[in-house]
Amino acid sequence: MSEDRDATDDHAPEAGTRYDQARWTDDGQYEPLLAEKDSTEVAVGDDAPLPDDLTRDSLELPDLSEPELARHYTRLSGMNYGVDSGPFPLGSCTMKYNPKFTERVAALPAAAVHPDRSATSVQGTLELQAELQGYLGRIGGMDAVTLQPPAGAAGEFTGIRIAAAYHEANGDDRTEVVIPDSAHGTNFATAAMAGFDVVELPSAEDGRVDIGALEAAVGEDTAALMLTNPNTLGLFERDIEEIAEIVHDAGGLLYYDGANLNALLGRARPGDMGFDVMHYNVHKTFATPHGGGGPGAGPVGVTEELAAFLPTPHVRQQADGSGYERYEPERSIGKVHGFSGNWLVLVRAFAYIARLGDAGLADASARAVLNANYLASRIDYEVPYGPFHHEFVASAGEQDAADAAKRMLDYGVHPPTTKWPEIVDEALMTEPTEAEGKGSLDDLAAAFDAVAAEDDATLDAAPERTAARRIDQVSAAREPRLSWHALEE
Amino acid sequence: MTRQRRGSPYAPGDTDDTAAMLDAIGVEGVEDLFDIPDSVRFDGELGVEPRSERDARRLVERTLGRNDELTEFMGRGHYDHYVPALVDDLASRQEFLTSYTQYQPEVAQGFLQALFEYQSMLVELTGLGVANCSMYDAATALGEAATLSQRVRSVSGERILVPDQLREGKREVLAAYADGPDLSVETYPTAEGTVDVDGLADALDDDAAMVYAETPTVCGAIEPDLGAVGELADDHDALFVLGSDPVALALLERPADVGADVVVGEASALGAGTAYGMGTGLFATRAEYLRQVPGRLVGIGSDATDRRAFTLTLQTREQHIRKERATSNICTNQALMALRTAVHVATLGPDGLVGLAEDCVSLARDLATRLDEVSGLQAPVNDRHHFREFQAHTDQPAAAVASDLESEGFAVHVVGEHRIQVCVTDANEPAIDRFVDAMAEVA
Numbered sequence: 001m002s003e004d005r006d007a008t009d010d011h012a013p014e015a016g017t018r019y020d021q022a023r024w025t026d027d028g029q030y031e032p033l034l035a036e037k038d039s040t041e042v043a044v045g046d047d048a049p050l051p052d053d054l055t056r057d058s059l060e061l062p063d064l065s066e067p068e069l070a071r072h073y074t075r076l077s078g079m080n081y082g083v084d085s086g087p088f089p090l091g092s093c094t095m096k097y098n099p100k101f102t103e104r105v106a107a108l109p110a111a112a113v114h115p116d117r118s119a120t121s122v123q124g125t126l127e128l129q130a131e132l133q134g135y136l137g138r139i140g141g142m143d144a145v146t147l148q149p150p151a152g153a154a155g156e157f158t159g160i161r162i163a164a165a166y167h168e169a170n171g172d173d174r175t176e177v178v179i180p181d182s183a184h185g186t187n188f189a190t191a192a193m194a195g196f197d198v199v200e201l202p203s204a205e206d207g208r209v210d211i212g213a214l215e216a217a218v219g220e221d222t223a224a225l226m227l228t229n230p231n232t233l234g235l236f237e238r239d240i241e242e243i244a245e246i247v248h249d250a251g252g253l254l255y256y257d258g259a260n261l262n263a264l265l266g267r268a269r270p271g272d273m274g275f276d277v278m279h280y281n282v283h284k285t286f287a288t289p290h291g292g293g294g295p296g297a298g299p300v301g302v303t304e305e306l307a308a309f310l311p312t313p314h315v316r317q318q319a320d321g322s323g324y325e326r327y328e329p330e331r332s333i334g335k336v337h338g339f340s341g342n343w344l345v346l347v348r349a350f351a352y353i354a355r356l357g358d359a360g361l362a363d364a365s366a367r368a369v370l371n372a373n374y375l376a377s378r379i380d381y382e383v384p385y386g387p388f389h390h391e392f393v394a395s396a397g398e399q400d401a402a403d404a405a406k407r408m409l410d411y412g413v414h415p416p417t418t419k420w421p422e423i424v425d426e427a428l429m430t431e432p433t434e435a436e437g438k439g440s441l442d443d444l445a446a447a448f449d450a451v452a453a454e455d456d457a458t459l460d461a462a463p464e465r466t467a468a469r470r471i472d473q474v475s476a477a478r479e480p481r482l483s484w485h486a487l488e489e
Numbered sequence: 490m491t492r493q494r495r496g497s498p499y500a501p502g503d504t505d506d507t508a509a510m511l512d513a514i515g516v517e518g519v520e521d522l523f524d525i526p527d528s529v530r531f532d533g534e535l536g537v538e539p540r541s542e543r544d545a546r547r548l549v550e551r552t553l554g555r556n557d558e559l560t561e562f563m564g565r566g567h568y569d570h571y572v573p574a575l576v577d578d579l580a581s582r583q584e585f586l587t588s589y590t591q592y593q594p595e596v597a598q599g600f601l602q603a604l605f606e607y608q609s610m611l612v613e614l615t616g617l618g619v620a621n622c623s624m625y626d627a628a629t630a631l632g633e634a635a636t637l638s639q640r641v642r643s644v645s646g647e648r649i650l651v652p653d654q655l656r657e658g659k660r661e662v663l664a665a666y667a668d669g670p671d672l673s674v675e676t677y678p679t680a681e682g683t684v685d686v687d688g689l690a691d692a693l694d695d696d697a698a699m700v701y702a703e704t705p706t707v708c709g710a711i712e713p714d715l716g717a718v719g720e721l722a723d724d725h726d727a728l729f730v731l732g733s734d735p736v737a738l739a740l741l742e743r744p745a746d747v748g749a750d751v752v753v754g755e756a757s758a759l760g761a762g763t764a765y766g767m768g769t770g771l772f773a774t775r776a777e778y779l780r781q782v783p784g785r786l787v788g789i790g791s792d793a794t795d796r797r798a799f800t801l802t803l804q805t806r807e808q809h810i811r812k813e814r815a816t817s818n819i820c821t822n823q824a825l826m827a828l829r830t831a832v833h834v835a836t837l838g839p840d841g842l843v844g845l846a847e848d849c850v851s852l853a854r855d856l857a858t859r860l861d862e863v864s865g866l867q868a869p870v871n872d873r874h875h876f877r878e879f880q881a882h883t884d885q886p887a888a889a890v891a892s893d894l895e896s897e898g899f900a901v902h903v904v905g906e907h908r909i910q911v912c913v914t915d916a917n918e919p920a921i922d923r924f925v926d927a928m929a930e931v932a
Contacts, residue, residue, distance in 0.1 A: 030598075030797060034606050034835055042839040044740060049850045050874055054711055056743045060613060061839040066575055069835050073579040076599035082587035090589055097499050098587050101542045107577075110553035114563040115766030117556075117900055118891075124555030125765060131552070138535045150625040150767075151821035153808070161665060189808035189818035193636075195669035198813045236524045264525075266535060273529045283821070287499065291825025292600040293590040293785065294623070295767070298821075312661075335661035338566065338628030339766025342823075351549050356497055357539030363496030366519045373522050374510040387524050409596055417592075420809075437501030438510055461793075466595040469793035473594075476790030476802045480779060482619050483609035487789070 031075045034062035035484040079467035080292075081414055087436055087444050089375075091391045091417035091429025092184065092232055094262045094284035096364075099355070102288060102348040111347050115339040119326050126324035129315045129340070132350045133299075139353075139361070140258075140278055141271025142301030146310045148341040152259060155279025155298025156190040156226070161333045162277055162302060162309045163224045163253045164194060169309075169331060172251065174223035180209060182233060182421040184259060187226045196223060203423050207233045207385040214246055222252035229273065230260050232421045232429065234372060234388035244274025253277060253306075258298075261285045262433070263369055263389035266362030270301075277302045282349035297345040311335050365390070367434035371441060375432050378445035380452045384424060391431035393424045394448075399459060401426040404451050406470060407462035411447035495539070559900040560920045564878040564912030565707055566627060566656055567766055568758040570736070570845065571915050572829075573836045576760055580829045590785075590824070594800040595792070601799035604824060605787045607831035611773050614738040615752045616745025618776030621784040623756070623823040626768025627732060628659040630753035631701065632666025633772065633783040633817055637751065638699035638728035639670050640781045640816070646696040646727070649674045652684060656707050672698065682710035682871035682880070686717045693725050703732035703754075704741060708910060709853060709878030710871050711741065719748025734758045735771070735834065737876055740846035750775055759837075760829030762916075769826035780806060783817030785824075845915065849877045852913045852921075857881070859925050860911070865932035870908065878912035880904060883932060893931035899924055 040063035045055030064072070082088075088095035105111075113122050133145040149155040160177065167174045177191035180201045191198050199217050204210035208231065218225065225247045229237045237243060247254050256270040256278030262285045270278045282288065283296035290296070302310065311333055313326035356364065368390040376383045381394040394416075396404045405415035405428070417429040428448075432441060451459070463469065481487060496502060507519075516522060523530075540548065561569065580586065584599060591597035591604075604622040611620035624630040635649050649667055651660065653676040664674050677700075678688035684702050693700070700722040704712035712718070715731070722729035731749040733741070736758050744752045756769040774782060780803065788802035808815040834842060853875040860868040860881055868881035883890045887903045894901060899920075902910040913921065 031602065033602070033609075035609065040839050042843055044843055048740060048847055049854065050711070050740070054713065054742060054874065055740055056746075059739055059839050059843060061610065061842065062835050063838045063840075064835065066573075066836065069832070070575060070579065072835075073603065073832060074582070076602055077579070077582040077584040078599065079596075079602075080584040080588055080599035081593075081596035082584045084583040084587050088589065090592075093589055095587075095589055099499055099542075101546055103581065103586075105546055105549045108550060108553055110550075110556050112569075112762050112764055113556055114561045114569070114763045114900065115567055116563055116565060116902055117559070117561070118895065121557040121559055121895055121900065124553040127555060128549070128552045135535075135537060138537075141531070150629070150823075151819070153818045153820045154625060154629070157665075157818060161668075184820075185808040185810070185812050185815070186818050186820050188812035189815040192813035192815075193666075193669050193818050195671070238524065238526055240529060241526075267523055267531055268525045268529055269531050272531060281821075289586045289825070290589045290821070292585055292588045292597070292604075292828065293824035294821040295625075295823045295826055296821035334665055335628070335658055336665055337766075338626045338656070338658045338662060338768060341767070342625075343765035343767045345767075347549065347553075351545050353537060354548050355540055355542060355545035357537045358535045359495050360497045360539050361535065361537070363502070364500055366522075367497065367500040367502065369522045370507065370510055370514075370519050373514045373516075377514050387522065389522075389524070405593065406595065409593060414596065415593060434497060434500035437503065438506035440501075441510075463595050467598045468595045468796065468798040471594050471790050471792050471798045471800045473790060473800050473802065476788045476800050477805075480619075480786070480802060481789040482779075482786055482802070483605070483612040485609065485612050 031072060033484050034072065038063050086413055087432065087440055088414040089416050089430045089432045089444065090414060091431045092259055094431060094433055095290065096287045096433045097435035098287055098289045099352060102351045105351045106344040106347045111344060123323050126315050128350055130317055130324050132346055133315065135353045136280055136299055137301055139265065140280065140301045141269030142278060143304040144307035144310060145299050145301045146314060147299045147346050148311045148337050149279065149298040149300055150337050150342045151294060151296040152279055152281040152298040153186040153190060154336055155300050156186055157194060158300045158311060158336045159255050159277040159279055160190055160194045160224065162306055163255065165309045165331065165333050166253065166306055167223055174221055176221040177223055178217050178225045180227065182231055182423055183226060183228060184257060187257060207235050207423065208237055209239065209243055211239060211242060214243060218247055218250040218252055220251065222250050224253045224255045226255040226257055228257040228260050230263050230389040233385050233393050234391040235385055236389055240273045259284065260390065263365055265365040266358060267365060271303065277306055283345055286349040286352045288345050288348035295342040295345050297342040309333050364434045371432040371434060371436055375430065375441050375445060379448040381428060381448060391429060393421065394428040394430060395424050396426035396428055399426060401428055403459035404428065407451045407454060407459045408447055409463040410465045411450060413444055413447050559895060559898055560917055561900045562911045562913060562917055562924060563900055563902055565902055565910060566755060567763045568877060569762045569914060569916040570758060572760060572762060572833060575836050576829050576832045579832050580825060585825065585828060591801055594798065598799055601787050603828045603831055605799055607827045608787060610831060610834050611771055614735055615773040616743035617752060617773040619779050619782060620773035621782055621786055623827040624770025624772050624784055624819065625823060626770045627753060627755040628662035630770035630772045631659055631732065632663050634730045634751045634753050635663055635667050635672055635699055636670055637778065637781050639672060641778050642698050642726065642728065644726060646698040647672045648697045649699045650677050650692055650697055651701045652677060652679045654679050654707055681873055682706055682708040683712050683873060684718055686714060689718065690721055693721055695725055697725050697727040699728040699730055701730045701732065705737055705876035708871065708880050709875045710873035711876055715747035723748060735830065736846050736849060739842040756830040757826060760833040761826055769823045769830055781816055782806065784819050784822055848915060850874065852918060853877055853879055856911065856913045856921060860928060863929050863932050866928065877914055878910055880908050880910045883907050883909055885932065890931055894927060897927035897930060899927055
């Protein structure tokens with residue numbers, strides 16, 4: 001135990017004092033459903049400017065005044081925890097603070113144009129797209145970038161389809177995608193969705209890619225290796241150049257899952273490591289709100305060799321420099337979104353990068369990495385592997401990680417990702433991000449340690465101080481009730 | 490001058506704290522924490538100058554300011570309805586805005602309830618048993634419906650039938666989703682902007698896994714005989730997938746009543762606007778396909794005190810649990826957009842939503858009538874009821890008409906050599922008189 005430990009005793013939390021969750025506190029009464037407050041069934045079609053046989057008979061919806069609705073949703077928001085509420089160290093999700101000015105920028109009327117507008121009439125939009133493509137290309141070390149994929153998983157799908165199209169163009173029939181066992185679930189789902197067989201790669205003792213296993217796994221059927229670097233344990237794949245060589249020698253492509261890019265800004269670039277194609281989770285790395293699960297945006301960067309396969313439309317400066325144009329890359333894979341992706345998220349990403357610049361981006365990574373290592377060094381739980389980049393995976397040991405996480409809620413902080421990756425027993429995958437200062441990290445460490453010292457009975461009973469107590473997810477799945485109509489039955 | 494600290498303004502950075510943290514870790518400097526081989530270290534410049542918040546905002550304003558200010562009479566899947574201020578205000582609350590997927594439901598009850606209410610509204614609008622809490626957009630929702638059709642169909646078959654007038658973007662996204670499972674996307678004919686029922690009957694056989702139709706269609710026509718489409722699909726044991734949006738569904742016959750098995754489409758018509766094509770994919774289906782649904786579902790459960798509580802449910806369908814056997818790879822979805830749609834629907838209420846839908850019919854009808862009186866224009870081209878939009882014939886080349894219209898400050902779609910498409914909603918309604926005048930100038 002370090003000397004610092006004593007100095008931070010005043011951070012030792014008591015559940016339910018200074019760490020209270022925001023919650024609806026009216027004696028256990030929940031905010032009723034809108035439908036339970038006041039609904040009205042209206043007849044439809046009586047006065048409609050359409051014949052009867054084209055219209056429905058009736059429609060029943062909540063029928064409330066604006067102040068009632070304002071209170072309804074404000075109460076709901078009080079039962080919800082966001083990044084501005086407190087620490088949100090959810091591993092692999094990069095829950096950074098979201099600058100407020102980017103919200104204003106995304107709300108500019110000029111951002112809200114129709115996607116079918118002529119190129120000449122939306123030169124500003126096209127210029128911003130081209131500039132952001134340039135920013136992302138330089139950050140990732142990639143030659144060309146498409147902004148179209150509307151989320152990280154959609155970026156994966158785009159990248160894997162590009163890889164497929166590349167092999168097909170070479171007359172090369174490759175059927176397998178190799179993925180480490182520690183990878184995000186989306187990698188596996190994406191490869192399958194794109195029609196590939198998945199070859200799972202076991203991790204080595206040190207938590208990194210097992211070079212021997214990789215050599216055995218790749219071959220003439222390998223279309224690509226999908227890799228996160230640093231990986232989900234927060235470890236940098238130091239042998240990345242050798243990995244790239246093995247994959248390339250087999251004729252496969254190297255795909256970079258950008259979920260963990262926040263650790264590398266300005267210090268290392270996937271393109272320089274030998275990656276051929278990558279996606280960026282701009283809503284993680286470039287700090288736009290996660291919105292309770294989206295929208296995100298998952299731009300994809302590729303090397304020169306793959307640029308012809310990017311989705312359409314792509315945007316570029318006109319050859320004579322007079323303006324910007326949309327065009328279809330020569331061997332485009334087509335489209336992965338109805339138009340150009342989640343535009344307003346991209347506007348936020350552009351504004352964020354323009355605000356921080358080189359120095360700010362590099363600083364963001366430096367502090368994210370500093371914070372992860374500091375927190376890892378402070379907590380009582382065992383932290384295997386290392387050294388870490390922006391996240392680490394602790395082990396809850398004898399405790400059940402999911403129970404420990406529920407108890408952390410009582411200390412007013414959002415818990416880490418639990419039970420994943422599976423290569424660590426009772427995993428607590430923790431990513432504090434650069435948004436936390438030392439005081440906040442000390443609080444967080446104190447919450448970890450308080451939970452680490454508690455017995456199973458306490459953890460089983462948690463959480464006690466949240467809007468809802470422990471929710472039985474098994475019974476919710478056994479008898480699904482998915483709309484207020486299901487409650488009437 | 491605003492003081493500009495070097496580094497990220499969004500990271501607390503007290504130097505004494507940093508020193509103490511480095512000391513606790515046992516390293517000299519932050520650089521020692523980066524476990525990156527020298528050979529792949531980046532020592533170049535990204536070339537982005539740091540800016541103050543004010544300057545970064547000005548940069549975006551200046552760049553986007555290069556867009557022409559046009560009054561848009563455009564639709565074809567992306568619609569601009571007035572968004573009540575309440576929607577922006579509530580969706581901006583940080584507890585919604587800055588939260589994550591509800592993996593810890595005990596501290597996410599608010600968002601979960603809002604998404605449950607969104608699902609409930611779609612169930613009411615579609616008449617189908619289950620709705621998920623969003624896909625990316627209408628095109629990807631259609632792609633997911635295609636792969637679902639293959640999973641649920643009792644006999645094999647790989648043909649996906651779509652109308653020949655399907656928007657190219659949707660068709661290409663559908664093709665991307667269909668490629669992995671080897672489905673083939675084929676077209677059936679339309680007439681007067683809606684399904685040619687006889688043509689569809691000819692195109693159908695027992696290899697068809699899915700039939701897709703839209704109402705209103707891409708050209709704004711309301712399908713006059715969806716029941717016949719549903720029956721044809723049923724005869725061949727093909728899934729009937731219907732594309733629409735929540736405004737139209739408030740007025741038009743219930744998809745469940747015409748035999749729809751899945752409803753997909755854009756919810757962004759409420760709560761989001763055109764946003765350069767950013768969407769909110771809606772997805773609803775019959776309860777019997779529940780375990781094959783892509784994306785997230787919010788359900789009701791109970792907590793340890795037996796009180797009603799909300800949670801993500803049936804997650805064993807999802808990628809983070811099922812990996813390569815998941816129903817979809819979707820993870821991040823459009824949750825905040827779904828919340829915006831729900832608040833918008835709630836703000837309108839039943840009368841308001843139906844009234845908005847009725848306006849979409851009468852505004853389009855009235856504008857078509859007025860444009861038809863303009864010399865050089867005939868509108869609407871299709872002898873159908875229309876919703877929000879319709880096509881018009883131009884005696885002059887359509888591209889020239891549209892280009893001249895731009896100089897008058899208006900944007901429309903060019904959809905053929907002598908055909909434009911015009912969309913009218915509550916958002917551009919105040920500009921109708923000026924628009925008709927401009928049309929008279931250029932047509």
